[in-house]
Amino acid sequence: MENREELTRQLEYIDKLKDTVRRLIDVYGRVPKCAVVTFGCQMNARDSEKISGVLSEAGFDITGQENDCDLVIYNTCTVRDNANKRVYGHLGTLKAAKKNKPGLKIVICGCMMQEQSVIENISKNYKFVDLVFGTHNIYKFAELLYRMYEEADSQIIDIWESTDDYVEDLPIERKYKYKSGVNIMYGCNNFCTYCIVPYVRGRERSRDAKEIIREIERLTDDGVIEVMLLGQNVNSYGKGLDNGLNFSQLLKEVEKVDGIKRIRFMTSHPKDLSDELIYTMAESDKICKHIHLPLQSGSDRILKDMNRHYTKESYIKLADKIRNTIPDIAITTDIIIGFPGETEADVNDTIDVVKHVEYDNAFTFIYSKRTGTPAAARPDQVDEAFAKVQFDRVLDAVRECASKRNKSLVGSVQEALVESLSDNDPSMVTGRLSNNSMVHFKGDSNLIGTIVPVNLHTAGGFYYIGDMV
Numbered sequence: 112m113e114n115r116e117e118l119t120r121q122l123e124y125i126d127k128l129k130d131t132v133r134r135l136i137d138v139y140g141r142v143p144k145c146a147v148v149t150f151g152c153q154m155n156a157r158d159s160e161k162i163s164g165v166l167s168e169a170g171f172d173i174t175g176q177e178n179d180c181d182l183v184i185y186n187t188c189t190v191r192d193n194a195n196k197r198v199y200g201h202l203g204t205l206k207a208a209k210k211n212k213p214g215l216k217i218v219i220c221g222c223m224m225q226e227q228s229v230i231e232n233i234s235k236n237y238k239f240v241d242l243v244f245g246t247h248n249i250y251k252f253a254e255l256l257y258r259m260y261e262e263a264d265s266q267i268i269d270i271w272e273s274t275d276d277y278v279e280d281l282p283i284e285r286k287y288k289y290k291s292g293v294n295i296m297y298g299c300n301n302f303c304t305y306c307i308v309p310y311v312r313g314r315e316r317s318r319d320a321k322e323i324i325r326e327i328e329r330l331t332d333d334g335v336i337e338v339m340l341l342g343q344n345v346n347s348y349g350k351g352l353d354n355g356l357n358f359s360q361l362l363k364e365v366e367k368v369d370g371i372k373r374i375r376f377m378t379s380h381p382k383d384l385s386d387e388l389i390y391t392m393a394e395s396d397k398i399c400k401h402i403h404l405p406l407q408s409g410s411d412r413i414l415k416d417m418n419r420h421y422t423k424e425s426y427i428k429l430a431d432k433i434r435n436t437i438p439d440i441a442i443t444t445d446i447i448i449g450f451p452g453e454t455e456a457d458v459n460d461t462i463d464v465v466k467h468v469e470y471d472n473a474f475t476f477i478y479s480k481r482t483g484t485p486a487a488a489r490p491d492q493v494d495e496a497f498a499k500v501q502f503d504r505v506l507d508a509v510r511e512c513a514s515k516r517n518k519s520l521v522g523s524v525q526e527a528l529v530e531s532l533s534d535n536d537p538s539m540v541t542g543r544l545s546n547n548s549m550v551h552f553k554g555d556s557n558l559i560g561t562i563v564p565v566n567l568h569t570a571g572g573f574y575y576i577g578d579m580v
């Protein structure tokens with residue numbers, strides 16, 4: 112439930128933090144600088160905007176760099192082990208930095224902190240970390256940060272098992288002026304057997320549609336024209352809400368918001384994707400022609416062991432229906448290779464699906480054993496070298512069909528939302544097409560945040576080169 116009382120409390124703590132910042136200015140002779148470092152997915156990126164919002168409102172300079180700041184915040188991910196390793200690597204560097212600069216404050220939060228083993232490790236071996244909190248109490252960031260500065264020499268650790276509450280309307284500092292993520296639900300109930308997310312993000316909770324629309328309307332007042340609706344499984348949006356809307360109905364409400372020109376969403380679980388959603392997408396001018404539809408595996412046996420609730424055949428049927436109903440749609444996916452018990456024959460099934468669906472892009476991951484998940488307890492973990500060989504086979508198949516798909520729009524004129532100047536040529540800008548492909552074309556910074564027609568004349572690997580029409 113949305114908790115308005117807590118909102119008032121946290122706003123009071125932001126006011127108190129303003130005094131803290133004034134005190135720090137006296138000490139440093141300048142505004143304290145902080146850096147928010149984000150690991151992981153779009154959800155985490157959105158959480159970091161919430162953290163930055165509090166910091167900015169309190170008066171911190173949020174443009175600091177990791178190696179040159181007074182306060183650093185790591186918003187962590189734990190979906191795969193290499194994400195954890197990276198965080199520990201960064202912490203090692205910070206330990207040395209803090210020796211030279213004792214006033215440096217270090218905060219870590221996010222999914223990794225919801226694992227008990229991590230907390231034990233940090234409280235024992237990383238005592239120089241000043242504040243640790245988790246995913247469920249992120250809305251208490253202002254209060255926790257205030258306490259951290261008040262109780263200067265002790266490590267504060269505040270981790271909750273779960274929560275039914277969420278607090279909206281705290282200040283948010285968006286990374287982009289013209290686009291924004293919007294959480295429509297939190298948590299996940301699917302318990303795919305490899306995945307740690309349900310354990311660290313808790314049970315699925317949908318936000319009330321009216322609150323979501325109100326947030327989007329406010330975003331448009333502030334210049335946003337593209338929203339990305341965020342949830343671990345957006346297709347099950349609304350379950351558990353009294354008289355709530357389903358996901359298609361929610362999309363139709365979002366479409367009615369005047370200032371919104373483009374709508375994206377992430378992520379769709381294949382088992383819950385309805386025909387209604389496909390028709391809603393087909394009929395809409397605003398919903399982008401892109402769907403991210405994680406396959407994970409093409410083998411029925413592995414899919415069953417993963418607890419995914421679909422088969423190779425039903426997935427292919429679904430993808431066909433989407434391609435046939437929505438011409439020009441881009442389909443992207445996630446694939447895991449090396450799940451316990453996986454054989455070459457299973458991977459062949461995955462490659463079959465890749466070739467059949469012709470993904471526009473796919474994120475491929477080597478299975479990572481996550482403590483506490485059912486798959487981690489299995490005795491038939493696969494050999495690393497074998498997984499690597501299979502991974503390369505899948506990647507080859509993905510590259511082949513993606514490069515074929517990525518030529519499909521050459522010669523056509525498409526609308527692009529200009530996102531930035533091009534990295535390697537300041538006389539060019541980079542825009543995003545409805546299907547999520549990028550396009551580079553001549554233009555200047557005045558175009559950023561506008562939608563313009565572009566003639567796509569050349570295809571590169573995962574991008575196009577074009578001319579504004």
Ligand code: 5AD
Nearest residue numbers: 305306405445446447476477478479
């Ligand atoms: N190992 C490898 N990949 C994983 N993913 C989730 N859990 C694991 C894991 N244990 C991948 C899935 C998911 C994406 C976000 O991360 O493909 O869709």
Ligand code: SF4
Nearest residue numbers: 299301302303306308
């Ligand atoms: Fe993890 Fe499956 Fe939930 Fe996605 S749907 S977050 S893979 S448990």
